Amino acid sequence: MIPTSTTSSVPEPSLAELAWTFNHIALASFGGGLSAWSREVVVVEKKWMSDEEFLSALTMCRILPGANQINMAVFVGSKFRGMAGACAACFGLTFMPVVIVLAMSVAYFKFNDVPAMQNTLKGAAAGAVALTFSMAIKTGRKCLTGVIPALLLVATFVMNGVLHWPLFGVLAIVAPPALLWAWPKGARS
Amino acid sequence: MKDEGLNLIHILLLFSSLSLLSIGGGNTVIPEMQHKSVGAYGWLTDKQFADVFAISQAAPGPSVLLVTIIGYKAAGLLGALLATVAMILPAAALVFLVSRMWNRAADSPLRHAIERGFAPLTVGLVLASGYVMSHAADHDWRAYILTGVCTVICTATKTNPLFVVGGASFVGWLGWI
Structure with a gap:
């Protein structure tokens, strides 16, 4: 599968749709798992990006400063509608969460305790972790086309997840061989 | 003031x-x-x-x-x-x-290389963040079972993820984890 990232068979979303969609992503993500939710909506449901385009954008969003998911919203928004699109997506992603977080913190500073939802949130977190694993499995199946990508995946996981090496150190090691492996062979450039 | x-x-x-x-x-x-x-x-x-x-x-x-x-x-x-x-x-x-x-840079070879080459790296990073998330918090064996069941449901079926997270929250609310 070599999706050309410029093909978009779907109609370009309006500003309102961008804002609404990212609002939907944000609200669905209680307990965490925002990346998995983004993929679920942007790639699977809306088909605004291919899996490869989404994944590579996600890694760039991680390298760049800023919250990964806000960066992703800027990326998707600007792809379709330039600066206005980036603002719309960003606004959609953050507006309702800001209201909710404010309400929760007002309650917290008033009662001096985390609202009595600990157990529920623990459950939600377990579900959100599951969503993240399931995203790794689904996308992993598509990009594991041979031994080299499999090695790259495992190396990245072990260094970042198990050994807790910082992102930049890990990428400095795995990105060069990954680019070398993926460089288009002659044909089109 | x-x-x-x-x-x-x-x-x-x-x-x-x-x-x-x-x-x-x-x-x-x-x-x-x-x-x-x-x-x-x-x-x-x-x-x-x-x-x-x-x-x-x-x-x-x-x-x-x-x-x-x-x-x-x-x-x-x-x-x-x-x-x-x-x-x-x-x-x-x-x-x-x-x-x-x-x-x-839609057609540059560098962009093609990044899109194809970074995919396995990103999946590795996503896997790592799931791993770290499950180690953080107070994930005990019951939470691991819940995570495992939810992962299978999300991966093998087309269930709306909202139901999965909602269901997991409900299990938590019942005090089972």
Whole structure:
């Protein structure tokens, strides 16, 4: 599968749709798992990006400063509608969460305790972790086309997840061989 | 009142600089954020910082909205809004510039190489973040079972993820994990 990232068979979303969609992503993500939710909506449901385009954008969003998911919203928004699109997506992603977080913190500073939802949130977190694993499995199946990508995946996981090496150190090691492996062979450039 | 004005200036300076320093995601600057807002400015206590961190993790939306709560504690509603905008805007502007270059480079070999080559790396990173998330919090064996069951449901069926997370929350609410 070599999706050309410029093909978009779907109609370009309006500003309102961008804002609404990212609002939907944000609200669905209680307990965490925002990346998995983004993929679920942007790639699977809306088909605004291919899996490869989404994944590579996600890694760039991680390298760049800023919250990964806000960066992703800027990326998707600007792809379709330039600066206005980036603002719309960003606004959609953050507006309702800001209201909710404010309400929760007002309650917290008033009662001096985390609202009595600990157990529920623990459950939600377990579900959100599951969503993240399931995203790794689904996308992993598509990009594991041979031994080299499999090695790259495992190396990245072990260094970042198990050994807790910082992102930049890990990428400095795995990105060069990954680019070398993926460089288009002659044909089109 | 004078204090509040000073706090607003500190909020603006602190979070707009943290915005550009938060390479690798908002969580990377949390130690510095704690150091400044608890130690240097005394906006909250250590315990409060830990609690609002938990709130921001669990609340829907990006966890970087931790700064909204800190801003609120430091300077009320205005502080909350200023902290949020200061934390988001500088980094978002940078990402916007990069995304424009990216979209213009649709046919460059480098972009093709990044899209294909970074896919396995990203999956590795996503897997790592799931692994770290499941080790953080107070994930005991019952939570692992719940996570395992939910992972199978999400992967093998087309169930709406909202039902899965909702169901997991319900299990938590019942006090089973």
